[in-house]
Amino acid sequence: MANSMPGESPRTEETESVLTGEGQPTTTEPVAEKRIEGRSPWLLAWQRLRRDKVAMISLGVIVLVILGAVFAPLATTITGHPVNEQYRQAGLSPDGLPIGPNSTFWLGTDDLGRDIFVRIAYGARISLLVGVVATALTVVIGVIVGLAAGFLGGIVDTILARLVDVILSVPFLLVAVALVSITGPSLLVTILVIGFFSWASVARIVRGQVLSLREREFVEAARSLGATNSRIMFVDILPNVLAPVIVYASLLIPVVIVVEATLSFLGLGLPPPTADWGGMISESQNYYTVAWWFVVFPGAALLITTLAFNLFGDGVRDAFDPRSDRMFAG
Template identity: 40%
Template sequence: MSESRTVTRSMLHAFLAALIRSKPGLAGAVILTIFVLAALLAPVLGLPDPVKGDLLARLKPPTISLSGFGAHPLGTDQLGRDILSRIIYGGRVTLMIAALSVLTGGVFGVVIGLISGFFGGWVDRVLMRVVDMQLSVPLTILALLIIASLGPALHNLVMVLALTSWVQYARVVRGQVLAVKSREYIQSARAIAAHPLRIIFHHVLPNVMTPAIVVLTLELARIILLEAGLSFLGLGIQPPDAAWGRMLAEGRTFMSTAWWLSVFPGVAIMLTVLSVNLLGDWLRDYFDPHLEG
């Protein structure tokens, strides 16, 4: 047990050391950590109520200066609601939906990829045809149709976004399984009549998780953008709750007079997606050095 802990600790140290040496990867990790911590700690940060408005303070410009921050550092919207508070609370919703979606889609896609690659034959052909059929449908159109039919409830959003992502995991994991299942230790497990599920989850799965983790980080960025797009169209989180995409949509009318209504939520989306992409690119290079550069 002590030796196992030592190996795990050394692997973690090597991972963190490699991350620190990579400027893009470190920048992505730091920015994403800031957004995640802000979202998690929002209730204890003493922020104004993101839903309650104050018409006497409507459309106040940002008050960031060398002398410090004002009552509304990023200004207020057309109903007098604090923009900074709405961005942070909107980030809570966006990151929660994105995390649940990629985990749900990831688990389902990894299982499908494992089954398809390991058993092969007609099972593989049927599952891959299902994947091909879904890939032939524009994912944004599919999401719009389902949300418009079922309604923009939180669980519907998670289901729809997970539905648009599982195929990526399935194809990547299937390819890895095809390469792994012909190795000697898999053949040895089959020779002693080990149960197929034991072979899949104890021998195959640990060897295909690395590419699945990389796909997860890259899918997270896509899901954040897709959720923001649905909210922008009015099919995401509904008012009065804050959502980055809806804040962008509401700020369009005031672009000439109150630019901060759209600019700051747009910057939040951009920085979050950029940080996830930077971290995902670094993870891909770290786990497969042949792709670096």
């Protein structure tokens, strides 16, 4: 112990290390590091995502599209135009052509005199519904197959891995066109076809993650406690493979939306008079030169929505990847 002056309380090395100035405890760097280490990976990913301006703007666009789809009936209330109402006198020119944007029809009319603004709002419902539900179906199938293949191994892994290879080798769009042509166009068929032929990539991602996790200490501890295979897969391993699955799903939604629009453009989407963006673009084929709004506005809605989902998906991927520097550039 160091010598102290008369009248002063003795100071230990510990006292001197924690007191400065007026005797207030200092905030040391190890404490800050400890706090950072205590944050969950999900919280850290969210904080990185919030710093990505492009991703946040894209998320705002996605929210606006969702609100537009949810409140699509308000478009009818505000304009007074039902989604499938044909205004052959007020909505068509004397030559029978669509009329352009004006105070009555904000985005113009289509070839039957229907309000394009209202139909775009209702079309967002179809695109988002197919995109989200088909992606969810894809993720569920892919996660189950990937977990089983990676964790169980052996003959199960061999069979499922070969099945994944077969699915990935199939020309998806051609098969989708063939199946929809045979069964007839409907919302359910479209979702099932897209979901069934899209899960293989998810399964491959999950399988790779599970192969690296199944020999970890926490899995061995669960086995020693008598946990069943299903419990280990879905309770212990699944939470650790969700991050790459979420990233893939966020990038898959715009792909599904484009596939649905493609099927509709080819006449294999929802039957008329259902409003969907691909069908509207298909109906405008004969009016490119005389009614630009007929193709531009539905096409812009499709482009903006898919671009927003893609940019947001890129942001989610970067948020879960601490090595990414894209969001901090500039």
